[in-house]
Amino acid sequence: MGLNLVQEQGRIGSAEWAAAGRALPGENVSGDHFVALDTGDGSALFGAIDGLGHGDAAFDAAHRAAAVLSENPAEPLDVLILLCHRALANTRGAAVTLVSFSPSSISWIGIGNVRASLVAVAPGGPMVRATALNFGGIVGYSLPSVFEAQTIPVRTGDLLVIATDGLGTDESASVNLSSQTREIAEDLVATRSKSTDDSLVLVVRHRGTPQ
Numbered sequence: 321m322g323l324n325l326v327q328e329q330g331r332i333g334s335a336e337w338a339a340a341g342r343a344l345p346g347e348n349v350s351g352d353h354f355v356a357l358d359t360g361d362g363s364a365l366f367g368a369i370d371g372l373g374h375g376d377a378a379f380d381a382a383h384r385a386a387a388v389l390s391e392n393p394a395e396p397l398d399v400l401i402l403l404c405h406r407a408l409a410n411t412r413g414a415a416v417t418l419v420s421f422s423p424s425s426i427s428w429i430g431i432g433n434v435r436a437s438l439v440a441v442a443p444g445g446p447m448v449r450a451t452a453l454n455f456g457g458i459v460g461y462s463l464p465s466v467f468e469a470q471t472i473p474v475r476t477g478d479l480l481v482i483a484t485d486g487l488g489t490d491e492s493a494s495v496n497l498s499s500q501t502r503e504i505a506e507d508l509v510a511t512r513s514k515s516t517d518d519s520l521v522l523v524v525r526h527r528g529t530p531q
C-alpha cells in the first residue's frame with residue numbers, strides 16, 4: 321500500500337472503523353490523513369485532517385497534525401485543536417475535524433471544511449441525525465476566537481461518517497447501512513471522489529457494548 325492509497329480498518333471498544341482514501345491522481349502522497357486512536361475505557365478518538373491543497377506540503381501539514389493527535393489522544397478536543405494549531409504553525413495549515421467516541425455519546429469539533437455526520441437507521445432508509453458544526457478557520461494559520469465541541473448521544477447501529485471535501489457532498493445519506501464499514505468507505509471513495517483533490521473518508525459503526 322502506497323502513501324497515495326488508504327485502506328485500513330480496525331475496532332476500538334464498540335467502534336468498528338474503516339478508512340479509505342486516495343491522493344489526487346498524479347500525486348505520490350495524499351494530504352488527507354485520518355486518526356483512529358484508543359483512548360481507554362472503550363472510547364476512541366477519530367479524526368480527519370485535510371492539509372490545504374495537495375502534494376508534499378499538504379502531506380506534511382496533515383502528517384504533523386496526525387502525529388500530535390497520536391501523542392495526546394486523551395486530551396479534550398479543544399485542547400487538541402490548539403496543539404495541532406501550534407504544531408502546524410510553519411506549514412500551509414489544515415482543516416481538522418475530531419470526534420471523541422464513547423459507547424453512549426460522541427463529541428465533535430471541526431475547524432474548516434472536513435464534514436462529520438451521524439447516520440441512523442430509519443424506516444425510510446439512512447437518516448442523517450446530526451452534523452458537526454464546523455467553525456471557520458485554518459488550523460496552523462487562523463483559529464476562530466471561540467470554538468467548542470458539541471456532544472450528542474449515540475446508539476447501537478449508528479454510523480459516523482467523516483469526509484474531506486475531496487468527496488462530493490451528501491455522501492452520508494446515500495450509504496448502504498447493511499454493508500460493512502470497509503465496503504461503505506471504499507464505495508464512497510470509488511464513486512464520489514472529485515478529480516481535483518485528495519479524498520478521504522472514515523466510517524465508524526457503533527456495534528454495541530460487548531456483553
Ligand SMILES: [Mn+2]
Pocket residue numbers: 370373484485486517518
Ligand atoms: Mn481537500
